[in-house]
Amino acid sequence: MATGRQRPLDLKEACVRAAREVIAERGIEALSMRDVARKLGISHQAPYRHFEGRDHLLAEIMRRCFADFAEHLDRRMSFDDPTGGREDMGSAYLAYAERKPLEYRLMFGTPWPExxxxxxxxxxxxxAFDIxxxxxxxxxxxxxxxxxxxxLDALFIWSALHGLASIMQANVMQHLVLAPEVxxxxxxxxxxxxxxxxxxxxxAAKKPRQSGRKPATR
Amino acid sequence: MATGRQRPLDLKEACVRAAREVIAERGIEALSMRDVARKLGISHQAPYRHFEGRDHLLAEIMRRCFADFAEHLDRRMSFDDPTGGREDMGSAYLAYAERKPLEYRLMFGTPWPExxxxxxxxxxxxxAFDIxxxxxxxxxxxxxxxxxxxxLDALFIWSALHGLASIMQANVMQHLVLAPEVxxxxxxxxxxxxxxxxxxxxxAAKKPRQSGRKPATR
DNA sequence: GATAGATGTTGACGCTGTCAACAGGAGGTC
DNA sequence: GACCTCCTGTTGACAGCGTCAACATCTATC
Structure with a gap:
């Protein structure tokens, strides 16, 4: 069931993988360094050779999530998408939040380490924001x-998208008794x-002339 | 410095107050039942006579925050505000998030207990949402x-407001290098x-006729 | 006065993060 | 080859945490 039981060559990489598994199984709050060690069959102190502490491990995972998220947005928005199916940024944003709720919560719903x-x-x-x-x-x-x-436009778009994404993941959403087609x-x-x-x-600003949208400059 | 050192008459109430102090001082994550007990000068088990566990204490605090928040919105929006200064719902919402960031984070930024x-x-x-x-x-x-x-309108408004409120409290905000007037x-x-x-x-819906807004029905 | 329930205390358990000391292996230097 | 040092991993300890169980005490009611 685990990713592999043989002693991993790169323990640092294995720690990140194991930590993501724990998060996926039992949530972010339940992640512990000792869990990671147990999962890899190593001593409880071994992970500390690669991460100063729980915060640093979490920060590394968050960093990768942001990189993954940015790449997702880039790929979905670029005109030169090989699949040809260019998607609107908003759809891409919400799709990511929906498909990877844990990653999304980790990036935007978890207090950052210092x-x-x-x-x-x-x-x-x-x-990611610069995209x-x-x-x-x-x-x-x-x-x-x-x-x-x-x-201002970017922050508005981000606010609306992030607001919806986080609301849809919130517990209270299931109790609102919304009209069925909502x-x-x-x-x-x-x-x-x-x-x-x-x-x-x-x-007091003229409507910006904007016929065909330009691709994102990246 | 503390609220009072004499043995409190209503320990349950005192626990809630002490817990809010701890949260204000060291953050939500740092709140522990033993902290609360220490702060009140009682044994580490005494709070458990009034709350089944940490989650229940936290839930009670969150409940009060929502009540406080709803009352804030009601007061700021109602026409019969004694201060006469009726405020827009959006301003009221954002003002609350800004003035009570910890309460706001507790309500909307903390994973709920079951x-x-x-x-x-x-x-x-x-x-609160019904307002x-x-x-x-x-x-x-x-x-x-x-x-x-x-x-749909309400969820849009909530998304935008909540999105902005939570973004402005997010750590990444300070690193975005925004134009100064933003x-x-x-x-x-x-x-x-x-x-x-x-x-x-x-x-395909006509602009709703809407001259003077009606007060919230509550 | 006896009894039962509510309230608070004490002590233990296993869990956590983290510090300190130790073990072994890799690689370089004399 | 002997020695030394750094890197990696292990073992053992410590305090703090939530929580369970047993005990003490106070209060109200019959």
Whole structure:
């Protein structure tokens, strides 16, 4: 059942894999260093040779999640997608949150370990946001004078998407007694509203000329 | 420094207060039953006479937060506010998240204990959402045929507000290098976009006639 | 006054993260 | 070859945690 019982060559890599398995099985909160060690059949102290502590192991996993998430968004949005099926950023974002709820919760729903101690984690997280931001900058022609507007748009899109993603994973959602056709329409409705909000000129600003969208600059 | 050292008359109440102090001082994750007991100068088992376990103590605190939150929204939105300063729901929501970040994180950013075991918690959480939902139902005249649309609108508003609130509390926010005027404009911009999205007819639906908004039905 | 229930205390268990000391193997240097 | 050092992994300890079980005490009721 486990990934493999023979003594792993690269213990650090094996720790990350085992930790992700524990998280998948019993949740993020239940992850313990001793669990990881047990799962690998090594002593309870061995993982500490590769990670300073539980936080550092968790930070490494989060970093990989952000890298995976960014790659997912990049792949789904780029015009040169070999599959040809270019997807809207919003769909791609929500699809990821839906297909990998644990990873999503780990990135956005778990208190971070001290960021100053984990610069790599910050770097990859910012990079994921930059995919969204750059797509908005491209829309306005990537002129620095429009950076504030692009940032505001990007943060709005992120807010709506992240809000929906985290709400749909929240426990309270199952108890709201929503009208029956609401759930299936939820994602499309939200993305329609995002588009409507962005189409409306923000404040005394002309509607940005925008015929065909440009690809994200990455 | 502590709330009071004399033996409290109502230990259950004192436990809740002490727990909130611990959370305020060292964070939600650091809360332990033994901390609460120590803080009150009682034995480590005494709190268990009033709460089945850590989860139940946490659930009680969360329940109170939801009650407090709902009351905050009600007060800020009702026309009969004695202060006369009626506030928009969005502002009220974001103001709460900003002024009580710990409570907000506790409600929306912390994994819930098994909901089936804490029906009161669920009830109060749903009630908070109903304030938002009812305000949308009122906008459409509270006709059941429009309940789905009201639900969709309410979930959109909640998504955007919750998304922004949780993003602004997230660690990554400080590392995004935003244009300088973005942060101060963030809240107003988002609420403007919410309004714009709701004003735009969703799909083949006339713009709802809506001159003066009705108060929330509660 | 006896009795039963509620409330608080004490002590133990296994779990956790983490520190310190130790063991062995790889590789370099004399 | 002998020696030394670093890297990796092991063993054993410690305090803190949640929780169970047994005991003490206080209070109210018959």
């Amino acid at each position: 960021p100053a101690q984990h610069p790599e984690l910050v770097k990859y997280a910012v990079h 969204l931001r750059n797509s908005q900058r491209a829309k306005y022609g990537d002129r620095p004078a429009q950076y504030a507007r692009a940032d 759930i299936p329409r939820l994602k499309a409705d939200l993305m329609g509203k995002i588009d409507a909000a962005l189409a409306a000129a923000p404040q | 909901p089936a075991q804490h029906p009161e918690l669920v009830k109060y959480a749903v009630h 938002l939902r009812n305000s949308q139902r009122a906008k459409y005249g509270d006709r059941p045929a429009q309940y789905a649309r009201a639900d 942060i101060p404009r963030l809240k107003a911009d988002l609420m403007g976009k919410i309004d714009a999205a709701l004003a735009a007819a969703p799909q």
